[in-house]
Amino acid sequence: MTTTSEPTEWEKWLDAHAPRFLLFARSQTRNEMDAQDVLQEALLSCWRQAEESVPPAHWVFGAIRRKAIDRAREMDRRRQREEQTASDMDWFEPDIQERETGRILQSAVRELTETLREVLILKIWGGLTFREIAEALNIPPNTAASRYRYALEEMKKSLKKGALL
Numbered sequence: 001m002t003t004t005s006e007p008t009e010w011e012k013w014l015d016a017h018a019p020r021f022l023l024f025a026r027s028q029t030r031n032e033m034d035a036q037d038v039l040q041e042a043l044l045s046c047w048r049q050a051e052e053s054v055p056p057a058h059w060v061f062g063a064i065r066r067k068a069i070d071r072a073r074e075m076d077r078r079r080q081r082e083e084q085t086a087s088d089m090d091w092f093e094p095d096i097q098e099r100e101t102g103r104i105l106q107s108a109v110r111e112l113t114e115t116l117r118e119v120l121i122l123k124i125w126g127g128l129t130f131r132e133i134a135e136a137l138n139i140p141p142n143t144a145a146s147r148y149r150y151a152l153e154e155m156k157k158s159l160k161k162g163a164l165l
Helices: 009-028 032-049 057-083 096-111 114-124 130-137 141-161
Strands: none
Touching (some): 009 032, 114 141
């Protein structure tokens, strides 16, 4: 003997509105999987906002639109990150006359070991004190100062090769 339970208010509402929500989600996204994901996220968000009851349909349409915009931005940023590797990035934004200087400086910074580079960047461009650098990197302040000094020495050698000094 099988018993069929009566659909809940939520299930009835979802059956009635799901096709038009999905159609709107498809119009707002780039592919079917994104449309389904955006719709699911929007429904869950609206359900929570309505305190687990049936939300007004206009809430869902608005949520679908916002979620689709967020997803598109996220995908665009991810694609840009993947297309631009760290070695291709310009670390500095020089004027046209300063491009060569910036290229040489960037090359010298890249040649530093990771431990020296991070201290140099935190000190010069991050504007941190040695104590703050030490806290950020979980190292003693004297170690931060020593690494900074070593980084400057290495930079000086590299910049002499590049004829900046």
